Amino acid sequence: MEKDTQQQAVTLELSNALVALHKEQFGRGPTRARTHFAGPDIAVTVFDDALLPAEKALVEMGELLHVQESRMFFQEATRDRFIGAIERVTGRKVVSFHSTCDARNGVVMEIAILAAQESVDEGTR
DSSP states (O other), rough: OHHHHHHHHHHHHHHHHHHHHHHHHHHHHOOOEEESSSSEEEEEEESSSSSHHHHHHHHTTTTTHHHHHHHHHHHHHHHHHHHHHHHHSSSEEEEEEEEEEETTEEEEEEEEOOOOOOOHHHOOO
């Protein structure tokens, strides 16, 4: 499989796996998700319309920080599941995992910094 095609398959599978986790953990998933690699070792998954109805109500009340804080607690409670899914799909160890929420716009991002991937040449030395 060509490298670009392989990377597209990984990003699609990773988006789908993380959406499934959002649905399982939070009761609903985002309306749109996309994953991109920012260089060879960073995967960024962006979820649009990811807030729960109660979170949207809090945003309307101006309680943005409460939404961001609750998301931080949710993600900390479920981080091992997200890391496991990322490692399973990418075949690489997650060195660092970050989750952030832009409550104003209903955007959530999951960012994984992956262990460096050895090149084929380095692995044969």
